[in-house]
Amino acid sequence: MCEEPLSHRPLLLPQDLRGRLYDGFIRAQEKDFRIRVILPADLQLQNARLECSWQLKKVLHGYVHVVKQRLQQSQNLGSFMMELKTILDAALKSTNSIEASPAPQYYSSLVKDIETLGWDKLLFVDNEFSTIKLKMEDSSGRDHVVVVRLGAGYPYKAPDCCVDLPVAFSISWTPQTNIQDIYNQVLSTLESLKGFWDTLDEIDTKTWVLEPEKPTRSATMRRIAIGNNVSITIDLDPRHPNMLPECYFLGADHVVQPLKDKLNSNVHLWDPDVGLLQNLKDILEIDFPSKSDLKKSDFTMDCGICYAYRLDSAIPDQVCDDPHCAQPFHQACLYEWLNGLPSSRQSFNIIYGECPYCTKPITLKLLNKPF
Ligand SMILES: [Zn+2]
Ligand SMILES: [Zn+2]
Known part of the structure; x- marks a missing residue:
């Protein structure tokens, strides 16, 4: 069997011990493509899964089914x-190679x-x-993702930048601004919010946050469990x-x-x-x-009428005032019941009635009718 010269072989190097990730180049027609x-x-x-550079993607466009088929049938990674x-x-x-249609300025500069x-x-x-997603890490080691949409007017029109932030953000743009500048502008905005995220990260790791269930980086609100059916919401x-x-x-009046x-x-x-947590x-x-002593379910008691915790997006935030009962209900459920x-x-926006559990007096204030 005749061996090909080494330089013609694809060069892939394993990136991890388990042999799951390979990174390198494949050479064809005197060109190297990252893969x-x-x-x-x-x-x-x-x-x-193959991750190809955009040039490689462009060349292989229309050959995807062949590549997939070869992937199914090849004996090993080397032969594939x-x-x-x-x-x-x-x-x-x-396709007469990508040389024949030189990449426009737009692509090459990008x-x-x-x-x-x-x-x-x-x-x-x-x-x-036209859409690029960049990975960023702030100085506290938090990961962020920036989505840049370049649009037809680029670089004369500012691209659209999306970052998960609690504040408004827009890039300052001139036709000379490049991706690196966008990156730096976002990074300095991320750093300006370091204190905010440090504070919330401490709360998220040390307390039981009941809402939001999966806080995004833009979320400024947290509802924190204080005890059974008692919580504080901070914004x-x-x-x-x-x-x-x-x-x-949120909770019974006596608490x-x-x-x-x-x-x-x-x-x-x-x-x-x-810090905010210590102050509170x-x-x-x-x-x-x-979190080490108690489970989240210790604080999320189901509604005493519908026996669920969530009703659409509502939680059981009406609590019977009797200390021995303290049964929570959804506003909508308690409203229907009463x-x-x-x-x-x-009387006006308050309904007076009896608790379905202990028959002691219970009131329901109709603030902003959520139903
Ligand atoms: Zn209910
Ligand atoms: Zn009750």
Whole structure:
């Protein structure tokens, strides 16, 4: 068997110990193309994923089914790569190679920009090269994703940048601005929000956050469990995360009222040099239940009428005031229940009736009718 010269063979290097990730170049028609091969956990080649540079994607456009077929039938990664090289040779010859249609300025300058930035920061690029996703890491090690949509007017019109931020963001743009500048502008915005995210990360890791269930980086609100059916909702100012945030309590009056009183009488103790969580503990004179001792379900009691926790997006935020009962209900469920009782009466926006559980008096305030 005649061996091909080494330089003609695709050059792929394993990137991890388990042999699932390969990175390298494939050469055809005197051109090198970047390629990555990611094997599934069972290392079966049939289910491998190929990540190609955009040039390679362009050349292989129309050959996808052939590539997939070869992937199914090849004995191993080495023989597949040789097959891929053959396909690539054929594709390049038949399309008269990408040399024949030189990449417009638009593409070449973009590729140069991304090269300067580093290919490792590129998460995704579409076939038209109009949408780019960049990966960013802030100085606290948090990952962020920037989606840049270039639009037809690029570089004369500013691209559209999407980042998950709690503040408005727009890039300052001139036709000379490049991808690296966008990256730097986003990065400095991320750094300006470091305090805000540090504060919320501490709350997310040390307390039981009941809402939002999966907070995004733009979420300024957290509802934190204080105890069974008692919680505090805080809404932070992203620019001043160490200031006293807006606070609302949720729970039965006999539990919530003392907390409100503490907040009012201790508010002067708020110390912007101490973290938000510590401030809340000091001022409310409480310890938040920690994740190590309790489960989330300890704080998320189902509605006593419909026996569910979520009703559409609502949670059971109406709690019976009787300390021995303290059964939570959804507003909508309690409204229907009280409406159906002949003994209930309504005065302005308050309905007075009996708790379905303990028959003690219960009131329902119709604030903004959520149903
Ligand atoms: Zn309910
Ligand atoms: Zn009750």
